[in-house]
Amino acid sequence: DSGVTQTPKHLITATGQRVTLRCSPRSGDLSVYWYQQSLDQGLQFLIQYYNGEERAKGNILERFSAQQFPDLHSELNLSSLELGDSALYFCASSRLYGYTFGSGTRLTVV
């Protein structure tokens, strides 16, 4: 157990739907990062939050949004889902040395 908890582990949904992925960082970590890993793209940075505030944004689609709550857990919202959104979604948290990843949410859009 890395200490970073992601739920759900698997998600199957239809095109056009909306889903929410949840991440709880390691105790004491203030930063949360979201990454997307598809078969042909590798790990792509989506967005970072630090202590509730958006810190950095990557190539995140407008259909995707995220937030970090006062208890530091984060949610990634994916809407108007397309087949191409099928991927593994990882969150990570960081402290002084190293970034720790959760076990991911496998999203399948059918």
Add this chain to the structure above:
Amino acid sequence: QKEVEQDPGPLSVPEGAIVSLNCTYSNSAFQYFMWYRQYSRKGPELLMYTYSSGNKEDGRFTAQVDKSSKYISLFIRDSQPSDSATYLCAMSEAAGNKLTFGGGTRVLVKP
């Protein structure tokens, strides 16, 4: 051109051999360099973390960073079948900044 380049492999070696992995990058602002291991699309696991140029050793793993050449390496000594996985290099400009990953190298250690 990608910011971080990594040979996708697969790299197949016999058990006990040295595994040699490397990445090249184009962003001279990168200062923190990491190697992750990922089994069957599970969560990446941090193996090595280095700052700036130099070598770092941890058990069977040695990481090298040459910022002048924009080239980093990971060596795995006495490789075991359990080392079979995808190895990802990652780097950032500052502590706490986003990580930029290479595409990963698939390694297969044969008994």
